[in-house]
Amino acid sequence: MAIAEITIIPIGTQSTSLSTYVADLHKELERHTDIxxxxxxxxxxxxxxxxxxxxxxxxxxxxxxxxxxxxxxxxIKIDDRRDKPASMQQKMDSVARKLT
Structure with missing residues (x-):
């Protein structure tokens, strides 16, 4: 399983506000229920x-x-670890264990 970080920046818009674009991106992501x-x-x-x-x-x-x-x-940044299973939660749990 891979983890990717994406930042999408629309350019050439009528406003400096991007929240409407972000909301539309969120709606698109919700359509992809397998990720x-x-x-x-x-x-x-x-x-x-x-x-x-x-x-x-x-x-x-x-x-x-x-x-x-x-x-x-x-x-786009991609973390594609193949030596063992990895997930967003696994990465957070690993750090949390080291903080205690």
Missing amino acids: AFQMTPMSTILEGPLDRLLDVIRAVHEVPFTNGAQRVSTS
């Missing part, structure tokens, strides 16, 4: 098979274009 996602104030974390994540990233990258953006910048 897990967590939105943060600065990015979104996705979890699932790598091929599916790449398909979903492409789908959400297109959303700002369909909502009027003239340009979209998408940054």
Whole structure:
């Protein structure tokens, strides 16, 4: 299972506010029920098979274009660990154990 962090920035919009675009991205992510996602104030974390994540990233990258953006910048970081199972929760639990 892979974990990806994505940041999608619409450029060429009429406003500096991006919350409407973020809400539309969230709606698109909800359509993909076979992956897990967590939105943060600065990015979104996705979890699932790598091929599916790449398909979903492409789908959400297109959303700002369909909502009027003239340009979209998408940054992607991928953690694809194959030596043992990994998940968003496993990574958080690992750190929490080291804090106690």
